[in-house]
Amino acid sequence: MPGNIIQRSYQQLLDILFPPQCAQCKVSGAILCPRCIASISWFTPPLCHICGLPGAGTTLCARCQHQPLQLSGVRAPGSYQEPLRSCIRALKYQGNRRLSEPLGQLLAQAYHKYAMRADLVIPVPLHQEKLQQRGYNQSQLLAESCARQLQLPLSTTLIHRIHSAPAQVTLTAQQRRKNLQGAFRCTQNHTTQSLLNRRILIIDDVCTTGATLEACAAPLFAAGARAVWGLVLARPLSGVPTSTGKR
Ligand SMILES: [Zn+2]
Ligand SMILES: [Zn+2]
Numbered sequence: 601m602p603g604n605i606i607q608r609s610y611q612q613l614l615d616i617l618f619p620p621q622c623a624q625c626k627v628s629g630a631i632l633c634p635r636c637i638a639s640i641s642w643f644t645p646p647l648c649h650i651c652g653l654p655g656a657g658t659t660l661c662a663r664c665q666h667q668p669l670q671l672s673g674v675r676a677p678g679s680y681q682e683p684l685r686s687c688i689r690a691l692k693y694q695g696n697r698r699l700s701e702p703l704g705q706l707l708a709q710a711y712h713k714y715a716m717r718a719d720l721v722i723p724v725p726l727h728q729e730k731l732q733q734r735g736y737n738q739s740q741l742l743a744e745s746c747a748r749q750l751q752l753p754l755s756t757t758l759i760h761r762i763h764s765a766p767a768q769v770t771l772t773a774q775q776r777r778k779n780l781q782g783a784f785r786c787t788q789n790h791t792t793q794s795l796l797n798r799r800i801l802i803i804d805d806v807c808t809t810g811a812t813l814e815a816c817a818a819p820l821f822a823a824g825a826r827a828v829w830g831l832v833l834a835r836p837l838s839g840v841p842t843s844t845g846k847r
Contacts, residue, residue, distance in 0.1 A: 611698075623690045623699055624683040632702040636683045640706070642713075643678055651810065652676060652714070653835060669810045671817035674830040675714045677706055680806060684834040688805050692738045700738065704745020707803060707831055711750060716829055718801035721747035721754045724816055725784065727764035742833070743803035752801070759784045759819055776811035786819040796824035807832040 622633035648656035650664040652675040660668070678684060687703060690696040711718075723743035731737055740756055747754035762785050771779065786795075802816050813830035820828050 620698070623687055623696055630702075631698045632683075632687060637702065637706070639683055641678050641681070643676070649673065653837070670814040671810070671821075672827040672829050674807050674810055674813060674832065674835075675710055675716060676807065676832045676835045677710045678834060680834040680836040688833055691741070692734075692805060695735075697736060697738075697741055700741035700745045703833055704742050705749055707742060707746040707833065708749035711746070711801070711831060716801065716831065718752060718799045718827075718829060720758070720798055721750070721752050721801045721803060722758050722816075723756060724802060724804040724812055725756075725759060725761045727761045729764055739804045742805060746803055746831070757787055758800075759786055759816060773809035773811065776809050777814065780811050780815035782818075783815045784819055786823050793824040795820060797826045798824070799827040800825050800829070802828065802830050804830065804832045806834050806836065808836050 619628050620631045621628055622630055622636055624636040625633060627633050627635075643652070643654045645654070646656050646658075647654055648661035648664050649659045650668050650673045651661060652673060653661055655661060656664075680688075687699055691699040691703065710716075721743050723737060723739035726734070726737040726739070743754060743756070761783055763783055800820050802813055804813065807813055807830055810830070813832075817825075817828040817830075
């Protein structure tokens with residue numbers, strides 16, 4: 601889109617005049633410096649084939665053996681710790697939208713590393729009310745950046761959120777799943793078999809129990825999608841973080 605190109609050229613000019621600062625270590629010259637990017641500790645295999653978390657003895661972790669996620673799988677570079685933790689908070693709550701560029705690159709890197717395959721990239725939609733409060737959807741910014749890196753088509757209107765779930769922080773995985781049932785719907789022209797055989801990649805910042813991604817995947821599978829994968833920046837491994845439970 602020409603508008604985007606103009607915007608990016610303008611940004612490049614601003615970067616020359618006022619070099620950006622690393623969101624993590626404050627060094628001058630990059631939105632997220634190479635040193636901080638290199639300090640991200642990636643999950644080490646073997647990873648569960650479904651949830652993508654480490655510690656799977658064979659192909660599936662204990663949880664997925666009993667109650668697998670209701671989608672093809674989820675992948676993330678690493679757990680919810682520094683520097684990802686601060687970066688996600690800065691992108692989500694402190695208005696540092698430009699972090700979506702290096703973080704989208706990180707997602708694209710994970711896509712290749714985990715040999716994921718998709719025909720279409722979509723963000724987890726934000727409820728209209730939340731969108732108005734925050735002014736932007738951080739997942740959409742990440743999806744835009746990631747899809748551009750991967751040269752995959754992006755859709756921001758395939759599904760929409762029809763009700764906003766109450767705060768999820770204190771809920772168990774099962775309660776979260778119940779809370780989010782029917783929270784997302786395909787837009788009208790995608791309700792029938794229009795997604796037949798498509799492989800869809802849903803982008804979000806964080807995945808805690810997987811309930812949000814499962815709720816997004818349900819209408820996509822119903823519309824004929826062959827595979828629905830989730831790709832997020834980080835997975836909290838112990839407990840539920842108080843700041844990312846809200847959406
Ligand atoms: Zn840095
Ligand atoms: Zn698993």
